[in-house]
Amino acid sequence: MQNPPPKIKDVAHVAGVSTATVSRALTQPDRLSEATRQKVFDAIETTGYRVNQAARNLRTRRAGAVLVLVPNLGNPFFSAILSSMNDVLSANGYSVLVFDSQQPGASEQAVADCFLNGSVDGMITLDGHMTSTTAKALRNANMMRNVVFCCEWSDQWPLPSIRSNNGLGARLAVDHLVAQGHRKIAHVTGPASNILAEMRKSAFLQRCATHKLDVPADWVVQGDFSLMAGAQAADRILALSPRPTGVFCASDAMALSFIARCRQRGLRVPDDISVIGFDDIEMAAYAEPGLTTIRQDRAGLGRLAAQELLARLRGEQKTEGAYVIYAPVALIERGTTAAPQNATQPGANGRGGPEPATGFPEPVDKPA
Numbered sequence: 001m002q003n004p005p006p007k008i009k010d011v012a013h014v015a016g017v018s019t020a021t022v023s024r025a026l027t028q029p030d031r032l033s034e035a036t037r038q039k040v041f042d043a044i045e046t047t048g049y050r051v052n053q054a055a056r057n058l059r060t061r062r063a064g065a066v067l068v069l070v071p072n073l074g075n076p077f078f079s080a081i082l083s084s085m086n087d088v089l090s091a092n093g094y095s096v097l098v099f100d101s102q103q104p105g106a107s108e109q110a111v112a113d114c115f116l117n118g119s120v121d122g123m124i125t126l127d128g129h130m131t132s133t134t135a136k137a138l139r140n141a142n143m144m145r146n147v148v149f150c151c152e153w154s155d156q157w158p159l160p161s162i163r164s165n166n167g168l169g170a171r172l173a174v175d176h177l178v179a180q181g182h183r184k185i186a187h188v189t190g191p192a193s194n195i196l197a198e199m200r201k202s203a204f205l206q207r208c209a210t211h212k213l214d215v216p217a218d219w220v221v222q223g224d225f226s227l228m229a230g231a232q233a234a235d236r237i238l239a240l241s242p243r244p245t246g247v248f249c250a251s252d253a254m255a256l257s258f259i260a261r262c263r264q265r266g267l268r269v270p271d272d273i274s275v276i277g278f279d280d281i282e283m284a285a286y287a288e289p290g291l292t293t294i295r296q297d298r299a300g301l302g303r304l305a306a307q308e309l310l311a312r313l314r315g316e317q318k319t320e321g322a323y324v325i326y327a328p329v330a331l332i333e334r335g336t337t338a339a340p341q342n343a344t345q346p347g348a349n350g351r352g353g354p355e356p357a358t359g360f361p362e363p364v365d366k367p368a
Contacts, residue, residue: 006047015043069125084302112137128152150305169294169329170203182246186219188233230254234261245340252277270338289335
């Protein structure tokens with residue numbers, strides 16, 4: 001005769017805790033000490049207990065799912081972010097539904113319907129272009145406070161935003177090139193309508209001005225974060241006269257294809273031109289030479305966004321409106337930057353320029 005399936009009281013007995021503690025470990029693990037959580041999870045493994053997710057969702061009147069909007073699933077930048085989001089949310093009993101907001105035929109109404117029909121409890125959006133259709137659906141479903149921006153954001157909607165310190169990252173890039181002696185620095189931007197691209201471009205130009213560097217208009221080349229854009233930007237920059245000695249690309253993908261096009265044109269990186277990227281995707285460390293870049297804490301971004309949404313779903317975060325939580329950035333120096341030929345290094349802060357930016361994040365701009 002088959003034994004009946006283990007119940008929550010069996011887990012409590014093996015762990016030596018109350019049934020309430022077992023329930024808390026499954027629904028609100030952050031409220032328990034690590035030692036207590038581990039005892040409960042060990043007991044779950046020992047007994048073979050399985051949560052009846054459908055029954056629990058019915059009882060708690062929640063869907064048990066979170067929607068994550070991604071602007072391009074083919075972009076390797078998002079992999080670590082999605083992985084850490086899934087780790088946090090699944091550990092707290094939520095399934096993760098991923099929707100590519102820029103795929104051909106992507107429907108705004110499909111996203112709105114997820115809220116209107118109760119399929120999800122909240123949303124993390126990595127796409128800052130949240131439309132009025134989606135916003136209206138969120139308001140109609142009384143779900144606007146269950147939304148968190150991650151990476152990208154929109155000032156149009158008063159929502160919390162988890163983001164890297166993009167301005168600091170651009171300043172670190174400029175400071176690094178200046179410290180090596182570069183005085184002619186170009187920039188390959190992201191998409192014109194993208195808020196990350198605008199932040200990085202603005203900070204780049206401001207930092208160059210602080211260092212008293214002249215940046216002609218044709219040294220700022222429009223890109224779109226893609227591999228193709230990096231190669232096209234290389235064609236334009238390599239044709240300039242005088243030619244910049246250093247290039248700051250707003251994404252690693254563009255930086256890597258920029259370097260590939262330089263090689264095709266017979267130029268050596270960093271001997272003939274230095275290149276620095278932004279993101280520190282996995283490929284950056286394995287390129288030859290390794291890509292100097294600005295590292296975003298992608299796993300940290302995903303984790304912070306998931307934790308912030310959980311706090312809102314549980315009613316633990318009472319703050320309404322917009323606030324910002326910064327994840328740190330850092331300069332990762334590899335082999336694609338060096339002193340320009342026939343130039344002397346001006347020192348760590350340029351020729352009488354400002355002190356270099358640090359890799360530490362600015363204070364969290366989050367109301368108490």
